[in-house]
Amino acid sequence: MPGIFGFICKQGGDRGANEVLIRKMGELQAHTRGYETQTYAESWCGLGLIGLPVPGEERFAVDQNRGLAAAFGGFIYGFQKLSDDLMQPTTRKATRILDIYANDAVSMPEKLNGSYNAVVIDLRNRRMTIANDRLGHWQLYFFEDNDRLLFAGEVKALLAYERFSRELDPEGVYAYLNYQVHLGDTTFFKGVKRLPWAHQIVVDNGQVRINPWWEWRFETETSQTIPELVEEGHKLYQENIRLQTHGAKHVAIPLSGGLDSRMVLAHATAAGLEPETFSHGPKRSLEMRFATRVAKAAGIKHHRIIEIDPAWSYEYAERFTWLTDGLVNINPCVLLGVTERYGLPPADTAFLNGLAGRTAFGYGYFNASDISRTLTREQKLDRLRRSLVGQYVDDNYYRMFHPDIRPKLKERYDAAIEADFAQYEKVSDLFCHQRDLFTLQNRLKRRFDQIDVNRFILHDHFALEDDRTLDFYIKLPPALKAYPIRTLLIEGLKQKFPHLAAVPQQHSGVDLYSQPSKWRTMLKGYGRRVAYYTERLSFGLVNIRDMDTYVHYNQWYRTNRKLREFIDGILLDPRTLNRGYFDPAGVRSMLAYQKRGGNTFDELAMLVSFELFHRQFIDRWS
Structure with a gap:
């Protein structure tokens, strides 16, 4: 998706050829007329930024006096753990990144609060540092051969490199055919990886190092009461909603009949904003009826239902495949039809998307029975399969594949899950934390982030989420985060927004003050x-x-x-x-x-x- 891209040559090169390559990488990501592209090239490197401009904000900077260049994609909401002068708000954010790097290059990523990919090039020492935030929602892919390392937010940008082989990675193919998603950092192409969350790539003197700059830890649980946590979360959300909508002329919220988007809407209106809300689906569906009631209860003046045309499921399929690098099922391609009908000025609109969910709203990808240290290996594996929505895989499913492929798919089905899951077992001895991170990585990041085509067309924010809400999430006791209980989300709506809690939700059919009917x-x-x-x-x-x-x-x-x-x-x-x-x-x-x-x-x-x-x-x- 739009953002930073570039490369660094390990042994030097030609500036003219590099200017051509960086330009071609940008052209392959130029999806709408509203995009702006900035590039810079030397004989040994190239740097680019593409996407919708953020009015008045500097996102690309080259400082020849200091011999530094920087760019970032996504959003930086503020700065942290810095001296007072560097903590001050600024629109010159790329220059601020250079200031931070100049003071302490190693710890630069942890000083940025937001959802981003950032890159800094030391032009004098021929060193490049690339980093992403702690959740890594903005995907970044990289490819390395003997001559150079290339990176971009879209795999297709790497096709501009004439030595890119396009050789398929069997592990990536088997994972996709088994789970409809790639596990961990794999892609279809051999040698192309997705940068894991909270990692940085440092290329120095031709050597490439890839290391985490932050790691998950669930060592300390808060002893705060639920009312205290609701109050703390409320203050964080109010601050974040203002940061995410700062300078926007329009605020748009996709509104469903559920609770996540309802919480986003509640905080937007509480912050004094007048958002426009959109729901998509049949007008007489239960979800559309409840979404309309939520909009009315919140006093929304501009609420619109966009009915999905079945024709979109084939009219947008090829474009969706191109935008998403073919890494996900085409089913959500109908969302392109929805997004194109919002009718909002892209550069001037803050789109508050609740799709990222869960970590921002205080609940996880696990249920109460997962809060255990005694589950067997097979019990864990069965629950991880369900996390991937892979329960449909059986002999009937495998009959679609060539006889030579079937045994390989079956062999890799459990083996690949176990291999990827091993890294999360080290984080905590509680299975709920292990399952949560496995699913955040392989369902949220690799599936939901990938299908979020709003990011190609609008300034698409993961509503209410930043470093502080992630810290807030981590300290919560597992019992409060279990799904579908969602204690803090529900109590937050009931205590702070009772008018919205009184509207039934689509999942249960009743409001938050009533018990769902088992019948x-x-x-x-x-x-x-x-x-x-x-x-x-x-x-x-x-x-x-x-x-x-x-x-x-x-x-x-x-x-x-x-x-x-x-x-x-x-x-x-x-x-x-x-x-x-x-x-x-x-x-x-x-x-x-x-x-x-x-x-x-x-x-x-x-x-x-x-x-x-x-x-x-x-x-x-x-």
Whole structure:
């Protein structure tokens, strides 16, 4: 996604050639007319920044007097652990990074508070330092060979390098086909890695070092009461909402029927802002009805529902693949259609996105039963599989793949999860912390961050989140963070925003002062089973949409001829089948099952995504 990019040559080079390379890297990331690009090149390095301008803010600086250059992508909300003069707010943020680096190059990353990737080049000593924040929401990829190290927020920028091999990494391929997501720092390409959270890359005298500058620790739990924590969180959120919207002429909030976006809206209005809210989905769906009620209770003057057109699921598929580097399923491509219909001036709008969730709102990716030190290895592995939404993987699923690929996929399914999980076992002896970090990395960062296409079009902030809210999250006792209890989120709404707590939420159907009905939950589950079997027994002639959700891919496939032709046309294309990944008979069987009332569109879309990746990132550059 937009941000910093560049390279450093290990043994020198040609300035003219480097200027061409840095320009081409930028061109591959130029997705909208509103982007601005700044570049700088020497005979041994290149540095670039691309994206929407932040009015009045310096994000790229070259200081020839000090022999330093700096740039950052994402957002820096402030500075910390510095002398008073360097703590003062400034619009010249790139220059401030140079000041911090000049004083203490080693600890520079920990002095920046925000969600960012930053780079500093020491022009005199030919040294480069690249760092990201503690959660690493803004992805940064890097590639190294014997001649240079290249980096960018989008893998496609690396294709500008003529010696980039485009050789696929089997581990990355197997992970994607098994979980629809890449684990850890892997990508499809061999040699291309994603920078882990809170890491820095230092290139000095041709040597590359990659090390963490901060590590997770759950050593001290707070003894504060719930009211005290609610008050502390409230103050942090109020400060952050002001930092994230500073200077913006428009504030936009995507509003669902749930609680995360409701909390964002509550703090925006409490801060005196007049946000515009948007919800997307069928107007008569339960989520849209509750979202509209929340907007009305908050006194929102401009609330708009954007109805999703099923045609978007194929009209935006190829562009979505290109933007996201083909690293995720194309299903969320409909969000491009939503984003393009906000009708807001991109550079002047602060988009407060609750998608990052959880760590900002005080609850984790685990439930109460995970707060344990005695789970067996198999029990842990089973819960990690569910964290990846991988429970659909069975023999029927593997029949879609070529017989030569099946045993490799099965062999790597548990082995890859265990290998990645090992690093989190060292952080804490409680499984809840281990599962939380594993899921933050592999579900939030590698899936949700990747599908967040708002970042290509708007100034997209992870609402309410910064270093201080992360510290706040870490100190909370696990019992308060367990899902779906979400103690602090719910108590915060009840104590500070009772008018919004009184509106039912989509998940339970009741307000926060009432207990959800077990009968309602049972009836919803029963209704879904009845709908599924009705569609199956009618061989797909009857299609029942679940109005609790805003997308109905399985039904769209059966009722929208063009979508069906798009999916079938790609998967049955000889070019696709001749790659050797998919089994023709297995693919035809899955397509027939889907036509007859099945619910496997997600798996089929994953195969389509994989093929579109090949066409855009392999075939196109061969």
